[in-house]
Amino acid sequence: xxxxxxxxxxxxxxxxxxxxxxxxxxxxxxxxxxxxxxxxxxxxxxxxxxxxxxxxxxxxxxxxxxxxxxxxxxxxxxxxxxxxxxxxxxxxxxxxxxxxxxxxxxxxxxxxxxxxxxxxxxxxxxxxxxxxxxxxxxxxxxxxxxxxxxxxxxxxxxxxxxxxxxxxxxxxxxxxxxxxxxxxxxxxxxxxxxxxxxxxxxxxxxxxxxxxxxxxxxxxxxxxxxxxxxxxxxxxxxxxxxxxxxxxxxxxxxxxxxxxxxxxxxxxxxxxxxxxxxxxxxxxxxxxxxxxxxxxxxxxxxxxxxxxxxxxxxxxxxxxxxxxxxxxxxxx
Amino acid sequence: xxxxxxxxxxxxxxxxxxxxxxxxxxxxxxxxxxxxxxxxxxxxxxxxxxxxxxxxxxxxxxxxxxxxxxxxxxxxxxxxxxxxxxxxxxxxxxxxxxxxxxxxxxxxxxxxxxxxxxxxxxxxxxxxxxxxxxxxxxxxxxxxxxxxxxxxxxxxxxxxxxxxxxxxxxxxxxxxxxxxxxxxxxxxxxxxxxxxxxxxxxxxxxxxxxxxxxxxxxxxxxxxxxxxxxxxxxxxxxxxxxxxxxxxxxxxxxxxxxxxxxxxxxxxxxxxxxxxxxxxxxxxxxxxxxxxxxxxxxxxxxxxxxxxxxxxxxxxxxxxxxxxxxxxxxxx
Numbered sequence: 051x052x053x054x055x056x057x058x059x060x061x062x063x064x065x066x067x068x069x070x071x072x073x074x075x076x077x078x079x080x081x082x083x084x085x086x087x088x089x090x091x092x093x094x095x096x097x098x099x100x101x102x103x104x105x106x107x108x109x110x111x112x113x114x115x116x117x118x119x120x121x122x123x124x125x126x127x128x129x130x131x132x133x134x135x136x137x138x139x140x141x142x143x144x145x146x147x148x149x150x151x152x153x154x155x156x157x158x159x160x161x162x163x164x165x166x167x168x169x170x171x172x173x174x175x176x177x178x179x180x181x182x183x184x185x186x187x188x189x190x191x192x193x194x195x196x197x198x199x200x201x202x203x204x205x206x207x208x209x210x211x212x213x214x215x216x217x218x219x220x221x222x223x224x225x226x227x228x229x230x231x232x233x234x235x236x237x238x239x240x241x242x243x244x245x246x247x248x249x250x251x252x253x254x255x256x257x258x259x260x261x262x263x264x265x266x267x268x269x270x271x272x273x274x275x276x277x278x279x280x281x282x283x284x285x286x287x288x289x290x291x292x293x294x295x296x297x298x299x300x301x302x303x304x305x306x307x308x309x310x311x312x313x314x315x316x317x318x319x320x321x322x323x324x325x326x327x328x329x330x331x332x333x334x335x336x337x338x339x340x341x342x343x344x345x346x347x348x349x350x351x352x353x354x355x356x357x358x359x360x361x362x363x364x365x366x367x368x369x370x371x372x373x374x375x376x377x378x379x380x381x382x
Numbered sequence: 383x384x385x386x387x388x389x390x391x392x393x394x395x396x397x398x399x400x401x402x403x404x405x406x407x408x409x410x411x412x413x414x415x416x417x418x419x420x421x422x423x424x425x426x427x428x429x430x431x432x433x434x435x436x437x438x439x440x441x442x443x444x445x446x447x448x449x450x451x452x453x454x455x456x457x458x459x460x461x462x463x464x465x466x467x468x469x470x471x472x473x474x475x476x477x478x479x480x481x482x483x484x485x486x487x488x489x490x491x492x493x494x495x496x497x498x499x500x501x502x503x504x505x506x507x508x509x510x511x512x513x514x515x516x517x518x519x520x521x522x523x524x525x526x527x528x529x530x531x532x533x534x535x536x537x538x539x540x541x542x543x544x545x546x547x548x549x550x551x552x553x554x555x556x557x558x559x560x561x562x563x564x565x566x567x568x569x570x571x572x573x574x575x576x577x578x579x580x581x582x583x584x585x586x587x588x589x590x591x592x593x594x595x596x597x598x599x600x601x602x603x604x605x606x607x608x609x610x611x612x613x614x615x616x617x618x619x620x621x622x623x624x625x626x627x628x629x630x631x632x633x634x635x636x637x638x639x640x641x642x643x644x645x646x647x648x649x650x651x652x653x654x655x656x657x658x659x660x661x662x663x664x665x666x667x668x669x670x671x672x673x674x675x676x677x678x679x680x681x682x683x684x685x686x687x688x689x690x691x692x693x694x695x696x697x698x699x700x701x702x703x704x705x706x707x708x709x710x711x712x713x714x
Contacts, residue, residue, distance in 0.1 A: 081534055083534045085540070141500070144476070164476070168533050171506070171532075175529035182519060190519070194508075194510035194513075197503075197506075198507035198511060200503075205415045205418060205500045208496055208497065
């Protein structure tokens with residue numbers, strides 16, 4: 051078996067541009083209202099992988115004549131995408147009342163709900179200001195549609211809470227919305243600012259969508275212990291929040307009547323006791339639901355690779371394909 | 383003294399266009415996720431004055447060759463502005479934990495914080511989708527800047543909570559942000575889609591800003607009983623939330639040491655008891671702080687009228703001037 055796929059090749063090819071993107075991000079966090087950079091800086095300093103802006107940058111480099119550095123508009127666009135992502139994280143913190151994200155205390159726990167809502171709104175507004183600087187209304191169209199779809203995905207997820215008999219297709223509609231479409235739009239609009247033609251922009255959209263889906267499927271599988279490694283968020287969060295994810299849907303489908311009683315109690319009724327999370331994992335493992343989740347992720351990775359098979363071979367292309375493999379196989 | 387100024391002339395001249403705007407609003411609330419129209423519809427059905435879209439429509443009609451009906455782009459723009467306004471209301475409900483708005487139960491009390499945050503985000507995203515349909519990136523620039531300023535105003539207001547010794551200039555910076563700039567951008571961009579030149583767009587910006595400021599100053603004065611009439615929100619909300627508004631700043635400035643102890647206890651320390659609201663109103667009345675607030679509002683109304691003095695006389699112009707007078711004198 052070859053080395054585990056990693057983000058390192060993508061990090062290497064986008065490294066120089068990403069340091070410019072980081073400057074734009076820090077610059078646009080500034081405000082006369084000092085609480086804003088304090089709070090948003092706390093979140094953005096926590097880091098994360100910056101995968102969305104990296105894909106945006108890489109897509110712009112692949113699509114432009116000059117593969118060595120992205121057009122300036124790509125820097126604004128990449129920062130914009132990261133702002134949208136961070137706005138949704140801030141608003142998720144309100145929603146989930148989670149105390150930890152990426153192993154750090156959440157902004158919400160430190161500053162309260164009001165500040166998280168408002169600073170999220172600020173980042174969202176700034177994201178649109180940054181998009182305007184690309185001077186391309188097509189890009190604003192694609193990203194405003196994506197932004198609406200993100201919230202539709204989150205709201206649909208909320209409306210599915212506690213319903214283990216949900217359909218797999220509903221799960222996919224949730225993850226495409228809440229995760230897939232922002233990856234998709236990041237890559238698609240990145241290609242556009244690099245002067246990619248309509249076919250290439252579409253190819254990057256499909257690539258980003260499938261990669262984002264794989265990423266989210268893995269995230270949801272990891273929450274039931276797909277990996278033994280520490281992942282900076284508490285295992286079992288989805289379980290205690292009664293969030294319906296792929297392992298639960300698959301487990302429900304195969305469960306006996308007694309096991310379904312367990313899911314009914316823990317999810318639909320929301321009556322959870324000590325040891326329930328362990329029992330949930332037992333049923334999930336009994337029916338190989340993690341492995342089968344990983345199969346779904348692998349299939350998305352394949353779609354991502356296929357989508358960009360049309361572009362000529364290059365270090366950038368290899369890095370993008372490995373990034374998709376990483377998203378579907380990561381254990382952290 | 384002439385009849386009290388009213389919104390009726392503005393309602394009359396924009397009536398036909400506003401029924402088109404309402405269709406756009408209802409149409410764009412649709413989503414495959416049924417909770418969205420349910421929740422947002424609840425808020426939007428509650429109505430309100432629709433003052434922002436009306437100003438947008440009127441400005442576009444004044445600025446275009448054809449005064450009888452606004453260009454189609456104005457309908458999308460007006461709906462967009464109303465969506466932004468409603469998004470901020472939904473997020474305010476989270477922030478203030480208020481149970482009532484416009485005399486109805488808030489969406490938040492009915493559906494919970496999560497839904498308010500997410501549906502607010504949805505409206506915000508849809509607002510940008512609607513703006514894109516004007517096909518004018520200048521408009522997206524102005525409204526994305528306004529959206530960021532709104533949140534800056536709200537965050538500044540939050541950071542001033544409990545500080546009665548705040549400066550009047552800080553109060554103005556808060557109300558310009560949270561209220562003035564959206565009125566300003568609504569009128570300014572309305573003028574732009576009506577092909578108003580740069581001077582006219584600027585005039586409408588100044589008009590909207592001053593009108594919005596007057597509107598907010600009145601709102602804040604009404605909360606301490608500027609009028610005896612029922613205003614569909616609980617009197618004293620600002621007091622119990624320790625929100626720093628103009629009557630409080632003016633009262634603090636004139637207060638004796640004993641009175642300042644009262645403000646310190648009720649605002650900075652936040653220790654409020656039965657009868658405190660009545661005592662606050664007594665001190666406020668002792669130093670004529672409501673009347674002096676109304677003077678500030680009147681001065682803004684004058685600025686609004688002056689700003690559009692350049693445009694030729696017409697029924698529309700008269701309606702706009704009376705709308706500004708209404709904003710600064712309204713008692714409901």
